[in-house]
Every structure is written in C-alpha cells, then in structure tokens.
Amino acid sequence: MPKAEETILEVDLKALEHNLNHLKSRIPKHTKFLAVVKAFAYGSDACEIAKHLESLNVDYFAVAYTNEGVQLREEGITKPILVLHPQTVSFTTLIKHQLEPNLYSPKILEEFIEVASALNYNNYPIHVKFNTGLNRLGFAEHQVDYLAETLKSTEAIHLTSIFSHLAASEDLNEREFTLNQINSFKRIAETLTKAIGFKPIMHMCNTSGILNYPEAHFDMVRSGIGLYGYGNSEKENKNFKPISTLKTVISQIHDIEPGESVGYNRAFTSKIPVRTATLPLGHADGIGRQYGNGKGYAIINGKKAPIVGNVCMDMIMVNVTDIACKEGDEAILFDANTTAEDFAETANTISYELLTSVSQRVKRVFLK
Incomplete structure (x- = not known):
C-alpha cells in the first residue's frame, strides 16, 4: 500500500469482494x-x-x-x-x-x-x-x-x-x-x-x-x-477483512517541557519532558473530541501514540516520546490490523459510528 503524504482513507475493493463472497457463502444460492x-x-x-x-x-x-x-x-x-x-x-x-x-x-x-x-x-x-x-x-x-x-x-x-x-x-x-x-x-x-x-x-x-x-x-x-469488514463478534470478525484504512502524516514534532500545556483549554499539562507529534486530522474529519486525552491513539512505526489533550477541529497531537519518528512519517488511525472497532472501543462507541463519521473532505483512495 502506498505511504500516506496527506490524510487519506484507503478503500480496499478486493477486501470488499472477499466480504461479499463470505456473506454469500453463508446463505442459500437462491x-x-x-x-x-x-x-x-x-x-x-x-x-x-x-x-x-x-x-x-x-x-x-x-x-x-x-x-x-x-x-x-x-x-x-x-x-x-x-x-x-x-x-x-x-x-x-x-x-x-x-x-x-x-x-x-x-x-x-x-x-x-x-x-x-x-x-x-x-x-x-x-x-x-x-x-x-x-x-x-x-x-x-x-x-x-x-x-x-x-x-x-x-x-x-x-x-x-x-x-x-x-x-x-x-x-x-x-x-x-x-x-x-x-x-x-x-x-x-x-x-x-x-x-x-x-x-x-x-x-x-x-x-x-x-x-x-x-x-x-x-x-x-x-x-x-x-x-x-466487521462481523460484530470476535469469532466472526476473523472471516472478514476491514476495507478502510484511515492514515495521515506527522506535520510537526514538539518537545514539551515540564509545566507546558498542549492544545485547547490546556487539557494536558506535562509533568515531565514529552515529545508530541501533530497530525492533520481532527473532529471535522471524524475523530471526535471523545477520543482525546489519551483515549484514542495513532499507530506510528508500529507503536501506539496516545492522543494528547483535546482533539482540535483539524488536528490532533499524539505522544511520541518513546517512538522513533520524524516529520513526514505515516500515522495510522485504523486499518485491517488495528481496526475501527478497536479504535472506537477506546471511547465506548462502535465501529459504525467511527466509520460513518469520516468526513467527505478526507481524500478517498481506492485499491483495486
């Protein structure tokens, strides 16, 4: 899959076909x-x-x-x-x-x-x-x-x-x-x-x-x-392939000193040195405020980076203190491995709500 250079939603049409075929296999031919x-x-x-x-x-x-x-x-x-x-x-x-x-x-x-x-x-x-x-x-x-x-x-x-x-x-x-x-x-x-x-x-x-x-x-x-791509149970999910991947890039990295705050309302104030990465998507793109303050996360270079402070309209900041990364690196919100269901559970909601919240301003890329 191509590396993200901006916020995109990748849609895997082969996964869609797989899911259709599996569902059809569970019903009579007529x-x-x-x-x-x-x-x-x-x-x-x-x-x-x-x-x-x-x-x-x-x-x-x-x-x-x-x-x-x-x-x-x-x-x-x-x-x-x-x-x-x-x-x-x-x-x-x-x-x-x-x-x-x-x-x-x-x-x-x-x-x-x-x-x-x-x-x-x-x-x-x-x-x-x-x-x-x-x-x-x-x-x-x-x-x-x-x-x-x-x-x-x-x-x-x-x-x-x-x-x-x-x-x-x-x-x-x-x-x-x-x-x-x-x-x-x-x-x-x-x-x-x-x-x-x-x-x-x-x-x-x-x-x-x-x-x-x-x-x-x-x-x-x-x-x-x-x-x-979702079967509504751990058992059935194994038979499906989530078709959507929401990914973006690191716009900027900040070193936050003790006593400094991050984001609106100073919802996060650091007690120790922290490194944050700013990502170009927010609640206007479908990542609601309920995911802020450590509930939601991005996957950066294979590691979870929790959201720091409040989600902004167009940006989120994530904690990358223990993650080797740089500006321009890819960040994944959900994909076939860390699914929309996994992400949604962090805010006590469901995959349906998260998936349907992805704004139409987010570019769609179709994998055929």
Whole structure:
C-alpha cells in the first residue's frame, strides 16, 4: 500500500469482494443479496462501492434517504434501490429516479399512492416494513388487514417486498427475543400473503442475522457492516477483512517541557519532558473530541501514540516520546490490523459510528 503524504482513507475493493463472497457463502444460492450503501457506504464512498458491487452482481441496494439514491442513479447504478426512510416531500424525486420506497405507516402509504396515481403510474414497486420489536419504523401486526385492503384498492403500486429488522441479532443472549421477532414476521407474512393472493419477497436479516439466524434468510438478506469488514463478534470478525484504512502524516514534532500545556483549554499539562507529534486530522474529519486525552491513539512505526489533550477541529497531537519518528512519517488511525472497532472501543462507541463519521473532505483512495 502506498505511504500516506496527506490524510487519506484507503478503500480496499478486493477486501470488499472477499466480504461479499463470505456473506454469500453463508446463505442459500437462491437467496437474493441486498447491499446497504447508506451513509456514504458506511463512510467509504457509496458510488464507488455500489459500482464495484454492481459488477459483482448483487441483487439490490439500500440507502436511507432519497438523495442518496439519486446520487447512485446519477453515477449510473441500474440495480433496484430501496429507500429505507423516505419522506413525503421527496416522493416525486424518488419516482423520477426509479427508486423504491419503504412505506412504513398508513400516512406515508396513502400519500405515496396519491403521488403515484397523480403521475399516472401503474404497479410502481414499493416495499412495506413491519415492526416486530425494534419499535423504530413499521406497520404493526394488527394493521395487516388495513394494508391488504389498501393494496387491493389501487393499481398505482405493487408490493415488491415485505421486511422487518432484527433488534439484537448480534447478541446471542437475546436469542429468545430474536426468535420471537422471526416468528412474528413469519406470521405476518403468511396472513398478508393469503389476504393479497401473492407472495412478495421476504427479508429480515442484517449482517448478524445472516451469520446467526439461517432460519430467517427467507428470499433476500441485507448486509451493511459485514460488507465493510466487521462481523460484530470476535469469532466472526476473523472471516472478514476491514476495507478502510484511515492514515495521515506527522506535520510537526514538539518537545514539551515540564509545566507546558498542549492544545485547547490546556487539557494536558506535562509533568515531565514529552515529545508530541501533530497530525492533520481532527473532529471535522471524524475523530471526535471523545477520543482525546489519551483515549484514542495513532499507530506510528508500529507503536501506539496516545492522543494528547483535546482533539482540535483539524488536528490532533499524539505522544511520541518513546517512538522513533520524524516529520513526514505515516500515522495510522485504523486499518485491517488495528481496526475501527478497536479504535472506537477506546471511547465506548462502535465501529459504525467511527466509520460513518469520516468526513467527505478526507481524500478517498481506492485499491483495486
């Protein structure tokens, strides 16, 4: 891999392919694969990731919001794109770009039918989410009859899939809760299928669901974090390759005398001679203030250099007292060895938050 000369996020597309192949190896051959590329493809680059995954023949993509789907269409992505959390104000734009909405409540369902009808659409593909325990979005089980009658009363839309979302699929201590969710979804699907006279695509599993609950693979699975290299457990992580490396360079080295402070609010005051290195990235780049004062670190010449004082907007200072290094040397925040999960744990958060926080001002470099 090339040595960093500035702050960059390297994205390894071969690792992405490895992760996709591993996930596919865990599901039946007939089961469709939906790749979740919301939030800038978990902080990497949604368009580049989607282009590569489309070349590898994934069946579907999912984004959170309409504008994310529009960007994919404008970059030439042709596979179906599910918008997980559309807002009514964006329905016309969504339809214009042939995106497929998740309709999760009576209000949003009826408003979408109204828009699609006004535009003279027939059988526009839609998806319906059911709430089986996450209590975030979705129709309740008691609304199945209403939903069936509404679907049968219009020709403007066609129900392509029904789905739900597991709340704790990575936590095997919550297995009973998860199995109750799965059984609830099966019951809902059976009732709705009988009422409407055909069977839509069923999907429920996220990455940990794919790995832990094969009985819930159904017709399609959805994966986000697994594609980007994380299996949500020490055991499963061994089968994945993190695709992203956040690296930068040492801008300047300072010798700090006893009694001198470093950074804003004088959050660090030295009691002994200390050497610090200043790195050109900060909380505007995704390394939040919660990583300051010795929690987070950079890897410089194979050794951990803890963050000194508060994280600044565009810079962090790290302790290199015991590390042989010079200005211009490379510093790694996370990679395939010291992972985003490892780094995130220092501030009691998760890899998802860290990865999706990497600012788009950080240059992306794709390794093919």
